[in-house]
Amino acid sequence: MTGVGIGSGWGVYRQELMTRLAGLVSYCEIDKLRRAGAIARLGACGFERGLAVAVEQAMPVYLRDKVAKKRI
Numbered sequence: 001m002t003g004v005g006i007g008s009g010w011g012v013y014r015q016e017l018m019t020r021l022a023g024l025v026s027y028c029e030i031d032k033l034r035r036a037g038a039i040a041r042l043g044a045c046g047f048e049r050g051l052a053v054a055v056e057q058a059m060p061v062y063l064r065d066k067v068a069k070k071r072i
Contacts, residue, residue, distance in 0.1 A: 002026040006034060 005017060005028030014028060046052065 004029065006032050 002023065003025050005014075005021075005025045008030055010017060010028035011030035014030075018025060018028070
């Protein structure tokens, strides 16, 4: 199962991200933004396919999850 890269970061780092995520991401859309409804539909689809996990194990994946932290 492959995913889709979404967001402006893919416009800047597309080649590097596609290389690092080879086989995990099939394409990217730089002008799209995530929407709650789309996330809910993806979740429902995954649930129907047996991909559900316990809430304690559910972890979102962010491209820039440490963007606000300053490096020392």
